[in-house]
Amino acid sequence: MIDTDVLIVGAGPTGLFCAHQLGIIGLKCEIVDNLDKLGGQCIELYPDKPIYDIPAIPECTGEELTNNLIEQIKPFNFNSHLSDRVQEIKNENDRWIVKTSKGKEFLTTNIIIAGGVGSFEPRKFPTKNCEKFEGKSVLYSIKDKTIFKDKSVVIFGGGDSALDWAIELSKSSKVTLIHRRDEFRGAPSSVEKLKELKKEKKLDVLTKFSIKDVKGNGTLESVEIKGDNGEIKTINTDYVLGFFGLIMQLGPILEWGLNIDKKLIPVNTENFETNKKGIFAIGDICFYPGKLKLILSGFHEGALAARGCFKYSRPNEKYKLEFTTTSKTVKERLGVKE
Amino acid sequence: MAKIKYIEHNGNQHEIDVANGLSVMEGAVQNDIPGIDADCGGGMACATCHVYVKEDWFNKLPEKAEGEDDMLDQAYEPSSSSRLSCQIVVSDELNGLVVHLPEKQV
Numbered sequence: 100m101i102d103t104d105v106l107i108v109g110a111g112p113t114g115l116f117c118a119h120q121l122g123i124i125g126l127k128c129e130i131v132d133n134l135d136k137l138g139g140q141c142i143e144l145y146p147d148k149p150i151y152d153i154p155a156i157p158e159c160t161g162e163e164l165t166n167n168l169i170e171q172i173k174p175f176n177f178n179s180h181l182s183d184r185v186q187e188i189k190n191e192n193d194r195w196i197v198k199t200s201k202g203k204e205f206l207t208t209n210i211i212i213a214g215g216v217g218s219f220e221p222r223k224f225p226t227k228n229c230e231k232f233e234g235k236s237v238l239y240s241i242k243d244k245t246i247f248k249d250k251s252v253v254i255f256g257g258g259d260s261a262l263d264w265a266i267e268l269s270k271s272s273k274v275t276l277i278h279r280r281d282e283f284r285g286a287p288s289s290v291e292k293l294k295e296l297k298k299e300k301k302l303d304v305l306t307k308f309s310i311k312d313v314k315g316n317g318t319l320e321s322v323e324i325k326g327d328n329g330e331i332k333t334i335n336t337d338y339v340l341g342f343f344g345l346i347m348q349l350g351p352i353l354e355w356g357l358n359i360d361k362k363l364i365p366v367n368t369e370n371f372e373t374n375k376k377g378i379f380a381i382g383d384i385c386f387y388p389g390k391l392k393l394i395l396s397g398f399h400e401g402a403l404a405a406r407g408c409f410k411y412s413r414p415n416e417k418y419k420l421e422f423t424t425t426s427k428t429v430k431e432r433l434g435v436k437e
Numbered sequence: 438m439a440k441i442k443y444i445e446h447n448g449n450q451h452e453i454d455v456a457n458g459l460s461v462m463e464g465a466v467q468n469d470i471p472g473i474d475a476d477c478g479g480g481m482a483c484a485t486c487h488v489y490v491k492e493d494w495f496n497k498l499p500e501k502a503e504g505e506d507d508m509l510d511q512a513y514e515p516s517s518s519s520r521l522s523c524q525i526v527v528s529d530e531l532n533g534l535v536v537h538l539p540e541k542q543v
Contacts, residue, residue, distance in 0.1 A: 144482040216476040216483075225514045225540075257510050279515055284507035309514075327517050344511035346543045347476050347483070362474075392478055 101178075103127045104412040105405075106197055106207040108185050108352070111139020113382030113397030114213035115168040120405035122175030123421075123429055126412055129207075130179045131199060133218035137179060138165035140215055141394075143345065154395055164394075174434045184218050186351050188378075193411075195377060209408040212373075212380040213401070216362065217347040224255075224341050228313045236319035237339045246338075247272045253322050253334055255310060256342035257282070262289040264340065269302040275334055277324060281306045308332070313339060360386075370407030371400045377411055379404040439532040443488075445472050446540045455527045461536060462486040462523035472538035479523040481505065484512035485542040486522040494534055498525055513539050 105121055107114045110132035121128045136142055141150075141161035149158050159167070184200045188210065197205040221239035223229065229237045241264060251273040254265050262285035265276040276293070283290045296302045311323040311331065321335045349362055357364045357373050363386035364373055371379045381404050382397035390396070409418050421429050441464055443451045455464030465473040465486075474485035481504060490498065495518055502524045509515045522536060 140477070140482070144477065145480070148482075222511055222513070222543075258507075279510065280506065280517075282506065284510060307517075309516075344484075346485070346511075348543060362476075 100196075100204045100206050101129060102206045103129045104207065105129075105209045105211055105408050106131065106185075106195070106205050107211045107213055108132075109139060109213035109215060109218075109382070109384075110134070110137045110179060110181070111213060111215050111382065111397075112141055112164060112168055112394050113215075113401055114139070114211070115165070115172060116398045117211055117213060117381060117401030117405060118175065118177050119168070119172045120402045121408065122172060122177070122432060123423065124405060124409050124418070125428075125432060126405065126408060128175075128177050129205060130177060131183055131185055131203075132179065132181055133184045133220070135182045137169055137181070138162070141165050143219055150394070152393065152395065174432065184350060188355055193377070208377060208412045210378045211401070211404050211408070212352065212357075212364065212378065212384060213382045213397070214349070214352060214380075215347065215383045217349040217352075219345040220348050220350075221341070222343040222346045224310050224339075226310050226312055229310075229339070229341075232313060232315065232319045232339070236315075236337060237313065237341070239341050241340070244268065250337040251275075251335065252338045252340060253277060253336045254340045254342065256340075257284050258342060258344060259285040259289065260342035261285065261340075262293060264342070265302060266292050266296065269296055274302040275305065275336070276302060277305045277308050277310075279307065279309050279327075305332075310339075310341075369403070370410075371404040372407055377408075379407055439527050439529060439534060441527065441531065442533075442535045443470050443472070444535065444537045445470075446538055457528050459527050460523045461488070461525040461527060461531075461534070462521075464527065465522065472542070473522060474542040475523060476543075481508055481521060481523060484508045484510075484515075484521065487512040487515065487539055487542060488520055488522045488536040489516065489518045489539065490520050490534075490536055491518060495520075497530075498534075513541055513543065 104126040105128040107130045110130050118128050142165045146162040186198050186200050189196045195207050247268050248271045253275045255277050257278040265274050268274050297304050307327040308324040311325040314321045321333050322339050323333050325331050364380040366380050366385045368387050371381050373380050381400035383392045423429050441455050451470050453468050462475050476485045477483040505524050509519050
Protein backbone atom coordinates (compact mmCIF):
# COMPACT_ATOMS: atom_id res chain seq x y z
CA MET A 100 0.00 0.00 0.00
CA ILE A 101 1.37 3.39 -1.04
CA ASP A 102 1.04 5.98 1.73
CA THR A 103 0.71 9.59 0.60
CA ASP A 104 -0.76 13.00 1.43
CA VAL A 105 -2.66 13.40 -1.83
CA LEU A 106 -3.77 11.15 -4.67
CA ILE A 107 -4.44 13.10 -7.86
CA VAL A 108 -6.83 11.46 -10.30
CA GLY A 109 -6.01 12.68 -13.81
CA ALA A 110 -2.73 13.88 -15.30
CA GLY A 111 -4.02 16.67 -17.52
CA PRO A 112 -2.70 20.22 -17.16
CA THR A 113 -4.84 20.83 -14.07
CA GLY A 114 -3.63 17.70 -12.27
CA LEU A 115 -0.01 18.37 -13.20
CA PHE A 116 -0.02 21.96 -11.98
CA CYS A 117 -1.77 20.88 -8.80
CA ALA A 118 1.14 18.49 -8.19
CA HIS A 119 3.38 21.56 -8.44
CA GLN A 120 1.37 23.46 -5.87
CA LEU A 121 1.42 20.46 -3.52
CA GLY A 122 5.18 20.23 -3.94
CA ILE A 123 5.62 23.90 -3.14
CA ILE A 124 3.79 23.53 0.16
CA GLY A 125 5.62 20.32 1.01
CA LEU A 126 2.94 17.67 0.48
CA LYS A 127 3.57 14.30 -1.16
CA CYS A 128 1.42 13.25 -4.07
CA GLU A 129 0.81 10.37 -6.47
CA ILE A 130 -0.91 10.74 -9.84
CA VAL A 131 -3.07 8.10 -11.54
CA ASP A 132 -4.15 8.35 -15.18
CA ASN A 133 -5.72 5.89 -17.61
CA LEU A 134 -3.66 7.15 -20.56
CA ASP A 135 -0.16 5.78 -21.10
CA LYS A 136 1.33 9.27 -20.89
CA LEU A 137 1.00 12.53 -18.95
CA GLY A 138 -0.97 15.46 -20.40
CA GLY A 139 -4.63 14.40 -20.59
CA GLN A 140 -6.72 15.94 -23.35
CA CYS A 141 -3.84 18.29 -24.25
CA ILE A 142 -1.64 15.40 -25.30
CA GLU A 143 -4.33 13.02 -26.55
CA LEU A 144 -6.77 15.29 -28.37
CA TYR A 145 -4.78 18.32 -29.48
CA PRO A 146 -1.01 17.88 -29.11
CA ASP A 147 -0.37 20.00 -32.24
CA LYS A 148 -3.10 22.58 -31.84
CA PRO A 149 -1.99 26.00 -30.64
CA ILE A 150 -3.41 27.36 -27.37
CA TYR A 151 -3.49 31.14 -26.95
CA ASP A 152 -4.95 31.69 -23.49
CA ILE A 153 -2.37 30.44 -21.03
CA PRO A 154 -1.29 33.47 -18.95
CA ALA A 155 2.13 34.80 -19.97
CA ILE A 156 2.48 32.23 -22.78
CA PRO A 157 1.29 33.94 -25.98
CA GLU A 158 1.13 30.67 -27.92
CA CYS A 159 1.93 27.03 -27.26
CA THR A 160 0.69 23.64 -28.40
CA GLY A 161 -0.94 21.04 -26.17
CA GLU A 162 2.28 19.06 -26.26
CA GLU A 163 4.47 22.05 -25.37
CA LEU A 164 2.20 22.97 -22.48
CA THR A 165 2.39 19.39 -21.18
CA ASN A 166 6.18 19.25 -21.52
CA ASN A 167 6.56 22.58 -19.71
CA LEU A 168 4.35 21.43 -16.87
CA ILE A 169 6.30 18.17 -16.54
CA GLU A 170 9.51 20.22 -16.44
CA GLN A 171 8.02 22.50 -13.80
CA ILE A 172 7.12 19.64 -11.44
CA LYS A 173 10.36 17.71 -11.89
CA PRO A 174 11.88 18.94 -8.61
CA PHE A 175 9.07 17.36 -6.63
CA ASN A 176 9.74 13.75 -7.30
CA PHE A 177 6.11 12.70 -7.56
CA ASN A 178 5.09 9.23 -8.79
CA SER A 179 2.78 8.73 -11.73
CA HIS A 180 0.76 5.57 -12.28
CA LEU A 181 -0.19 5.46 -15.95
CA SER A 182 -2.53 3.17 -17.90
CA ASP A 183 -4.36 2.64 -14.64
CA ARG A 184 -7.69 3.83 -13.32
CA VAL A 185 -9.05 4.48 -9.86
CA GLN A 186 -11.72 1.95 -9.09
CA GLU A 187 -13.07 2.14 -5.55
CA ILE A 188 -12.58 4.19 -2.42
CA LYS A 189 -13.15 3.42 1.21
CA ASN A 190 -12.92 5.74 4.18
CA GLU A 191 -10.97 4.44 7.17
CA ASN A 192 -10.07 6.56 10.21
CA ASP A 193 -10.44 9.79 8.26
CA ARG A 194 -8.15 8.61 5.49
CA TRP A 195 -9.00 7.14 2.10
CA ILE A 196 -8.05 3.74 0.75
CA VAL A 197 -8.10 3.83 -3.04
CA LYS A 198 -7.86 0.77 -5.28
CA THR A 199 -7.03 0.90 -8.98
CA SER A 200 -8.07 -1.36 -11.83
CA LYS A 201 -4.57 -2.82 -11.90
CA GLY A 202 -4.82 -3.69 -8.23
CA LYS A 203 -2.64 -0.94 -6.76
CA GLU A 204 -3.65 0.38 -3.35
CA PHE A 205 -3.13 3.83 -1.91
CA LEU A 206 -3.64 5.09 1.61
CA THR A 207 -4.13 8.85 1.28
CA THR A 208 -5.41 11.73 3.37
CA ASN A 209 -6.80 13.55 0.35
CA ILE A 210 -8.04 12.75 -3.14
CA ILE A 211 -8.02 15.46 -5.79
CA ILE A 212 -10.13 14.58 -8.81
CA ALA A 213 -8.80 16.35 -11.89
CA GLY A 214 -10.49 13.97 -14.27
CA GLY A 215 -11.71 16.34 -16.99
CA VAL A 216 -14.53 14.64 -18.87
CA GLY A 217 -13.41 11.19 -17.80
CA SER A 218 -10.76 8.65 -18.62
CA PHE A 219 -9.92 7.76 -22.19
CA GLU A 220 -11.10 4.40 -23.40
CA PRO A 221 -11.36 2.90 -26.88
CA ARG A 222 -14.65 3.41 -28.68
CA LYS A 223 -16.27 0.01 -29.15
CA PHE A 224 -18.49 -1.47 -31.85
CA PRO A 225 -22.15 -0.55 -31.44
CA THR A 226 -23.07 -4.17 -32.19
CA LYS A 227 -24.28 -5.96 -29.08
CA ASN A 228 -22.96 -9.37 -30.14
CA CYS A 229 -19.39 -8.04 -30.20
CA GLU A 230 -19.36 -8.12 -26.41
CA LYS A 231 -19.51 -11.93 -26.49
CA PHE A 232 -16.18 -12.09 -28.29
CA GLU A 233 -14.53 -9.03 -26.75
CA GLY A 234 -10.98 -9.60 -25.56
CA LYS A 235 -10.76 -12.93 -27.41
CA SER A 236 -11.49 -12.38 -31.10
CA VAL A 237 -13.00 -8.88 -31.10
CA LEU A 238 -10.23 -6.51 -30.07
CA TYR A 239 -9.68 -2.75 -29.70
CA SER A 240 -5.93 -2.86 -29.15
CA ILE A 241 -3.15 -5.29 -29.95
CA LYS A 242 -0.85 -6.61 -27.29
CA ASP A 243 0.63 -9.59 -29.13
CA LYS A 244 0.60 -9.51 -32.91
CA THR A 245 1.81 -13.11 -33.26
CA ILE A 246 -1.70 -14.42 -32.52
CA PHE A 247 -2.78 -13.23 -36.00
CA LYS A 248 -0.19 -15.26 -37.92
CA ASP A 249 -1.83 -17.16 -40.82
CA LYS A 250 -5.29 -16.08 -39.60
CA SER A 251 -7.86 -13.87 -41.26
CA VAL A 252 -8.38 -10.45 -39.71
CA VAL A 253 -11.03 -7.83 -40.45
CA ILE A 254 -10.01 -4.34 -39.38
CA PHE A 255 -12.45 -1.43 -39.05
CA GLY A 256 -11.35 2.21 -39.05
CA GLY A 257 -9.73 4.92 -41.15
CA GLY A 258 -7.09 6.45 -38.89
CA ASP A 259 -3.44 5.70 -38.31
CA SER A 260 -4.02 2.75 -35.95
CA ALA A 261 -6.28 0.99 -38.46
CA LEU A 262 -3.95 1.69 -41.39
CA ASP A 263 -0.72 0.84 -39.58
CA TRP A 264 -2.08 -2.46 -38.33
CA ALA A 265 -3.64 -3.37 -41.69
CA ILE A 266 -0.26 -2.81 -43.36
CA GLU A 267 1.69 -4.61 -40.64
CA LEU A 268 -0.60 -7.62 -40.31
CA SER A 269 -0.92 -8.06 -44.09
CA LYS A 270 2.61 -9.51 -44.02
CA SER A 271 1.45 -12.72 -42.40
CA SER A 272 -2.37 -12.62 -42.18
CA LYS A 273 -5.31 -12.33 -44.56
CA VAL A 274 -6.40 -8.74 -43.92
CA THR A 275 -9.59 -6.91 -44.90
CA LEU A 276 -9.75 -3.22 -44.01
CA ILE A 277 -13.22 -1.71 -43.79
CA HIS A 278 -13.99 1.99 -43.51
CA ARG A 279 -17.22 3.97 -43.60
CA ARG A 280 -16.08 6.39 -46.33
CA ASP A 281 -13.58 6.60 -49.19
CA GLU A 282 -11.22 9.05 -47.49
CA PHE A 283 -8.80 7.91 -44.81
CA ARG A 284 -7.57 10.24 -42.10
CA GLY A 285 -4.35 8.31 -41.55
CA ALA A 286 -0.98 9.59 -42.77
CA PRO A 287 -0.83 10.07 -46.57
CA SER A 288 2.18 7.74 -46.82
CA SER A 289 0.15 4.97 -45.15
CA VAL A 290 -2.77 5.57 -47.52
CA GLU A 291 -0.35 5.23 -50.48
CA LYS A 292 1.08 2.03 -49.03
CA LEU A 293 -2.43 0.68 -48.54
CA LYS A 294 -3.31 1.34 -52.20
CA GLU A 295 -0.13 -0.43 -53.30
CA LEU A 296 -0.87 -3.47 -51.17
CA LYS A 297 -4.42 -3.58 -52.47
CA LYS A 298 -3.16 -3.48 -56.06
CA GLU A 299 -0.77 -6.32 -55.30
CA LYS A 300 -3.69 -8.19 -53.71
CA LYS A 301 -1.83 -8.40 -50.40
CA LEU A 302 -4.91 -7.12 -48.60
CA ASP A 303 -8.49 -6.15 -49.30
CA VAL A 304 -10.06 -2.74 -48.72
CA LEU A 305 -13.81 -2.10 -48.57
CA THR A 306 -15.14 1.43 -48.14
CA LYS A 307 -18.61 2.80 -47.43
CA PHE A 308 -19.27 -0.24 -45.27
CA SER A 309 -19.78 -0.54 -41.52
CA ILE A 310 -20.31 -3.42 -39.12
CA LYS A 311 -23.75 -4.98 -38.85
CA ASP A 312 -23.22 -8.11 -36.77
CA VAL A 313 -20.75 -10.78 -35.75
CA LYS A 314 -21.59 -14.48 -35.90
CA GLY A 315 -20.15 -17.55 -34.26
CA ASN A 316 -20.97 -20.30 -31.84
CA GLY A 317 -18.49 -19.88 -29.02
CA THR A 318 -15.73 -18.87 -31.40
CA LEU A 319 -16.05 -16.07 -33.92
CA GLU A 320 -16.83 -17.28 -37.43
CA SER A 321 -17.84 -14.29 -39.52
CA VAL A 322 -18.65 -10.61 -39.58
CA GLU A 323 -21.61 -9.10 -41.39
CA ILE A 324 -21.20 -5.66 -42.90
CA LYS A 325 -23.65 -3.26 -44.48
CA GLY A 326 -22.94 -0.76 -47.21
CA ASP A 327 -24.20 2.81 -47.58
CA ASN A 328 -26.25 1.49 -50.52
CA GLY A 329 -27.89 -1.18 -48.35
CA GLU A 330 -25.76 -4.05 -49.61
CA ILE A 331 -24.98 -6.72 -47.00
CA LYS A 332 -21.86 -8.88 -47.10
CA THR A 333 -20.60 -11.68 -44.87
CA ILE A 334 -16.87 -12.18 -44.39
CA ASN A 335 -15.48 -15.26 -42.69
CA THR A 336 -12.83 -14.26 -40.20
CA ASP A 337 -10.91 -15.30 -37.10
CA TYR A 338 -10.50 -11.81 -35.67
CA VAL A 339 -12.30 -8.46 -35.82
CA LEU A 340 -10.39 -5.34 -34.81
CA GLY A 341 -11.92 -1.89 -34.25
CA PHE A 342 -9.90 1.33 -34.23
CA PHE A 343 -12.32 4.22 -33.79
CA GLY A 344 -10.24 6.42 -31.51
CA LEU A 345 -10.86 7.10 -27.84
CA ILE A 346 -13.90 8.26 -25.94
CA MET A 347 -14.03 9.71 -22.44
CA GLN A 348 -15.92 7.90 -19.69
CA LEU A 349 -16.30 8.91 -16.06
CA GLY A 350 -16.45 5.29 -14.97
CA PRO A 351 -16.26 4.30 -11.29
CA ILE A 352 -16.11 7.91 -10.01
CA LEU A 353 -19.85 8.01 -10.69
CA GLU A 354 -20.32 5.56 -7.82
CA TRP A 355 -18.42 7.55 -5.21
CA GLY A 356 -21.44 9.49 -3.93
CA LEU A 357 -20.24 12.91 -5.05
CA ASN A 358 -23.64 14.20 -6.25
CA ILE A 359 -22.44 14.16 -9.86
CA ASP A 360 -24.84 15.97 -12.17
CA LYS A 361 -24.30 16.05 -15.94
CA LYS A 362 -20.80 14.62 -15.50
CA LEU A 363 -19.84 17.48 -13.13
CA ILE A 364 -18.94 17.41 -9.44
CA PRO A 365 -20.25 20.29 -7.32
CA VAL A 366 -17.57 21.96 -5.16
CA ASN A 367 -17.19 25.00 -2.93
CA THR A 368 -15.01 27.83 -4.18
CA GLU A 369 -12.96 28.21 -1.02
CA ASN A 370 -10.92 25.06 -1.49
CA PHE A 371 -12.82 23.05 -4.14
CA GLU A 372 -13.77 20.33 -1.72
CA THR A 373 -16.72 18.12 -2.67
CA ASN A 374 -19.49 16.94 -0.36
CA LYS A 375 -17.02 14.38 1.01
CA LYS A 376 -14.32 15.45 3.43
CA GLY A 377 -10.87 15.13 1.91
CA ILE A 378 -12.12 14.71 -1.67
CA PHE A 379 -11.58 17.71 -3.90
CA ALA A 380 -12.44 18.27 -7.57
CA ILE A 381 -10.69 20.72 -9.90
CA GLY A 382 -10.55 21.55 -13.59
CA ASP A 383 -13.21 20.70 -16.17
CA ILE A 384 -14.89 18.14 -13.93
CA CYS A 385 -15.85 20.55 -11.11
CA PHE A 386 -18.82 22.84 -11.04
CA TYR A 387 -19.64 26.02 -9.11
CA PRO A 388 -21.49 29.22 -10.03
CA GLY A 389 -19.44 31.06 -12.63
CA LYS A 390 -17.27 28.07 -13.53
CA LEU A 391 -15.23 28.52 -16.72
CA LYS A 392 -13.85 25.43 -18.42
CA LEU A 393 -10.46 26.95 -19.12
CA ILE A 394 -7.03 25.58 -18.32
CA LEU A 395 -6.20 28.74 -16.37
CA SER A 396 -9.20 28.18 -14.09
CA GLY A 397 -7.92 24.66 -13.41
CA PHE A 398 -4.56 26.09 -12.30
CA HIS A 399 -6.26 28.42 -9.81
CA GLU A 400 -8.53 25.68 -8.51
CA GLY A 401 -5.54 23.35 -8.04
CA ALA A 402 -3.64 25.96 -6.03
CA LEU A 403 -6.53 26.40 -3.61
CA ALA A 404 -7.34 22.69 -3.36
CA ALA A 405 -3.68 22.05 -2.45
CA ARG A 406 -4.05 24.40 0.55
CA GLY A 407 -7.26 22.57 1.46
CA CYS A 408 -5.28 19.32 1.53
CA PHE A 409 -2.62 20.93 3.73
CA LYS A 410 -5.21 21.51 6.46
CA TYR A 411 -6.00 17.78 6.64
CA SER A 412 -2.48 16.44 6.12
CA ARG A 413 -0.81 18.81 8.60
CA PRO A 414 -3.57 19.44 11.17
CA ASN A 415 -1.11 20.76 13.73
CA GLU A 416 0.63 23.23 11.45
CA LYS A 417 -0.67 26.57 10.36
CA TYR A 418 -0.45 27.18 6.63
CA LYS A 419 1.68 30.18 5.80
CA LEU A 420 1.81 31.71 2.33
CA GLU A 421 5.38 31.71 1.08
CA PHE A 422 6.66 33.15 -2.17
CA THR A 423 8.94 31.26 -4.52
CA THR A 424 10.94 34.45 -4.97
CA THR A 425 11.91 34.79 -1.33
CA SER A 426 11.18 31.71 0.77
CA LYS A 427 14.23 29.63 1.70
CA THR A 428 12.07 26.56 2.45
CA VAL A 429 10.29 26.73 -0.90
CA LYS A 430 13.58 27.18 -2.71
CA GLU A 431 14.92 24.09 -0.99
CA ARG A 432 11.87 22.15 -2.12
CA LEU A 433 12.45 23.41 -5.64
CA GLY A 434 16.10 22.43 -5.40
CA VAL A 435 17.35 25.89 -6.34
CA LYS A 436 20.54 27.28 -4.85
CA GLU A 437 20.53 30.75 -3.30
CA MET B 438 -32.83 33.30 -35.00
CA ALA B 439 -33.95 29.89 -36.18
CA LYS B 440 -36.37 27.27 -34.89
CA ILE B 441 -34.44 24.02 -34.60
CA LYS B 442 -36.15 20.70 -34.01
CA TYR B 443 -34.13 18.10 -32.09
CA ILE B 444 -35.55 14.59 -32.27
CA GLU B 445 -34.21 12.13 -29.72
CA HIS B 446 -33.59 8.52 -30.64
CA ASN B 447 -36.70 7.51 -28.69
CA GLY B 448 -38.81 9.92 -30.72
CA ASN B 449 -39.09 12.76 -28.17
CA GLN B 450 -39.09 16.10 -29.95
CA HIS B 451 -37.83 19.46 -28.77
CA GLU B 452 -38.40 22.62 -30.76
CA ILE B 453 -36.09 25.43 -29.66
CA ASP B 454 -35.45 28.99 -30.81
CA VAL B 455 -31.69 29.26 -31.21
CA ALA B 456 -30.00 32.64 -31.64
CA ASN B 457 -27.92 33.32 -34.73
CA GLY B 458 -24.23 32.68 -34.20
CA LEU B 459 -24.71 29.86 -31.71
CA SER B 460 -24.06 26.33 -32.88
CA VAL B 461 -26.76 23.68 -33.05
CA MET B 462 -24.80 21.93 -30.27
CA GLU B 463 -24.92 25.03 -28.03
CA GLY B 464 -28.66 25.36 -28.66
CA ALA B 465 -29.12 21.84 -27.32
CA VAL B 466 -26.77 22.15 -24.35
CA GLN B 467 -28.18 25.50 -23.20
CA ASN B 468 -31.68 24.06 -23.27
CA ASP B 469 -30.83 20.79 -21.51
CA ILE B 470 -31.78 18.59 -24.43
CA PRO B 471 -30.69 15.04 -23.65
CA GLY B 472 -28.65 13.16 -26.22
CA ILE B 473 -25.92 15.68 -27.00
CA ASP B 474 -22.90 15.38 -24.73
CA ALA B 475 -20.42 17.82 -26.32
CA ASP B 476 -17.58 16.59 -24.10
CA CYS B 477 -14.91 18.85 -25.64
CA GLY B 478 -17.10 21.95 -25.53
CA GLY B 479 -17.19 22.63 -29.26
CA GLY B 480 -13.53 22.35 -30.19
CA MET B 481 -14.13 19.57 -32.73
CA ALA B 482 -11.88 17.40 -30.59
CA CYS B 483 -14.43 14.70 -29.80
CA ALA B 484 -17.46 13.27 -31.53
CA THR B 485 -20.09 13.49 -28.83
CA CYS B 486 -22.36 16.13 -30.39
CA HIS B 487 -23.05 13.84 -33.34
CA VAL B 488 -26.41 14.29 -35.12
CA TYR B 489 -28.05 12.94 -38.26
CA VAL B 490 -29.48 15.39 -40.78
CA LYS B 491 -31.87 14.03 -43.42
CA GLU B 492 -31.09 14.72 -47.05
CA ASP B 493 -33.45 17.66 -47.61
CA TRP B 494 -31.65 19.69 -44.96
CA PHE B 495 -28.22 18.07 -45.24
CA ASN B 496 -27.59 19.61 -48.64
CA LYS B 497 -28.74 23.06 -47.49
CA LEU B 498 -26.25 23.23 -44.62
CA PRO B 499 -22.87 24.89 -45.03
CA GLU B 500 -20.25 22.26 -45.97
CA LYS B 501 -18.51 20.20 -43.34
CA ALA B 502 -15.53 21.78 -41.64
CA GLU B 503 -12.07 20.50 -42.43
CA GLY B 504 -11.46 17.55 -40.15
CA GLU B 505 -15.14 17.10 -39.29
CA ASP B 506 -15.37 13.79 -41.16
CA ASP B 507 -12.20 12.60 -39.39
CA MET B 508 -13.90 13.19 -36.05
CA LEU B 509 -17.14 11.59 -37.29
CA ASP B 510 -15.18 8.39 -38.03
CA GLN B 511 -14.90 8.17 -34.25
CA ALA B 512 -18.58 8.79 -33.49
CA TYR B 513 -21.16 6.23 -32.39
CA GLU B 514 -22.74 4.72 -35.54
CA PRO B 515 -21.85 7.43 -38.05
CA SER B 516 -23.57 7.38 -41.44
CA SER B 517 -23.52 9.44 -44.62
CA SER B 518 -26.03 11.83 -43.02
CA SER B 519 -23.88 12.47 -39.93
CA ARG B 520 -22.74 15.92 -38.81
CA LEU B 521 -21.11 17.35 -35.71
CA SER B 522 -23.67 19.78 -34.34
CA CYS B 523 -20.91 22.04 -32.95
CA GLN B 524 -19.94 22.82 -36.54
CA ILE B 525 -23.41 23.91 -37.67
CA VAL B 526 -23.72 27.62 -36.95
CA VAL B 527 -27.28 28.89 -36.68
CA SER B 528 -28.53 31.62 -39.01
CA ASP B 529 -31.98 32.72 -40.25
CA GLU B 530 -31.54 30.38 -43.22
CA LEU B 531 -31.61 27.36 -40.88
CA ASN B 532 -35.12 28.14 -39.63
CA GLY B 533 -36.98 24.81 -39.48
CA LEU B 534 -33.85 22.61 -39.40
CA VAL B 535 -34.49 19.12 -38.05
CA VAL B 536 -31.69 17.09 -36.49
CA HIS B 537 -31.97 13.49 -35.29
CA LEU B 538 -29.95 12.39 -32.28
CA PRO B 539 -28.17 9.03 -32.23
CA GLU B 540 -29.00 6.29 -29.74
CA LYS B 541 -26.03 7.44 -27.67
CA GLN B 542 -22.87 9.49 -27.94
CA VAL B 543 -20.34 7.40 -26.06
